[in-house]
Amino acid sequence: MSKKSDTEGMIASAIPTVDVFSILANPVRRxxxxxxxxxxxxxxxISQSFKNLKRPAVSEHLQSLRRAGLLREEHWGAIGSIILIRGRLLSSIIGPSGRTGRR
Incomplete structure (x- = not known):
């Protein structure tokens, strides 16, 4: 193994794995x-756009998306905003090597 491969392996093992496909399987999250x-x-x-869901259910969906690294929350005083992390979705699916699937 090259040093680059060793480093990539250490980084990959340090990052908690989240099944992005399972997260994206839910239409509310999409x-x-x-x-x-x-x-x-x-x-x-976000909660107001889902009339059939209560706020705790929407909060769980937001937490799943944040754990997957697809959204982040920023606060300006008492106001918080949910922000899409651009490019993260594609890199979560494709991976750092630019390959899909297993090696």
Whole structure:
């Protein structure tokens, strides 16, 4: 193994693995990502767009997306906004080597 491969292996083992495909299988999460592409949204705004879901359910979806590294939350005083991490979705699916699937 080359030094680069050793380093990539150490980094990969240090990063918690999240099954991005399982997260994206949920239509609510896909809609949250689509909505947050346009602009930063508050958790309240996101909750209001899902009339059939209670806020705790939406919060769980947001937490899953944050754990996967697809969204982040920023606070400006008392105001918090949910922001899509651009490019993270593609790199989560493809991986750091630019390959899909198993080696």
């Amino acid at each position: 809609q949250i990502l689509a909505d947050s592409r346009k602009r930063a949204l508050s958790a309240t705004e």
